[in-house]
Amino acid sequence: MFERFTKEARGAVIGAQQEARALSSRTIGTEHLLLALLDGEGPAAEALRGQGLRAGPLRATVARRSGTGDLDADALRTLGIDLDAVRRAAEDSFGEGALDAPAGRFRKGHIPFTAESKKALELSLRHAVRLKHQRLGTGHILLGVLHDGGSEAARVLGAEGVDLASVRAEVTRLLEAEAA
Known part of the structure; x- marks a missing residue:
């Protein structure tokens, strides 16, 4: 299956592993x-x-939802320190994501995909076939990730107020324009 992935799509799969590591x-x-x-x-x-x-900001939302960082934020809050205010100040001074841990800092070795993420990658292939595309790109992966509105990624976007149907429609439009 991965032989059909574009360079960018392979990079996204590798990037997902780095994101998981960075978020412990x-x-x-x-x-x-x-x-x-x-x-x-x-x-x-x-x-x-x-x-x-x-x-x-989306990384911070994922960290909050997954529980990584909640204990630290609660502990700091008892000392009168607002971690969100510290993050905003650091990002204002040093740029977006300034406090994010470097990839690989916490875990080394293989990190397995969840059944849900494996299914999303399988669905991305189905979306490529449905659109009659020979190669599987980042847009197809996004369609696979958002195929099931109950996936954790879909819930994260929903929590951010994002309309999943409009994202699906836009990425499909972009894929079709790219293929033309």
Whole structure:
């Protein structure tokens, strides 16, 4: 299956592993694929950025939802320190994602994909076939990730107020324009 992936799509799969590592996750979920797609190039990144999404804030949302960082934030809050205010100040001074851990800092070795993320990658191939595309790109992966509105990635986007149907429509439009 991976032989049909474009260079950018392969980069997104590798990026998902890096996102999972950076967030100290034991598995690679659809939310990590989503972060890697947003941080990459191509139709997926364009469609997601068109919704006003940015990697740093979305990464913080994923971390909050997965529980990574919640204990630290609660502990700091008891000392009168607002971690969100610290993050905003650091990003204002040093750029988006300034406090994000470097990839690979917490875990080394293989991190397995969740059943949900494996299914999303399989669905991305189905979307490429449906659109009659020979190669599987980042847009197809995004369609696979968002195929099931109940995936963690879909829930993350929903929490951000993103309309999934409009993202699907936009990425499909971009894929069709790219293929023409």
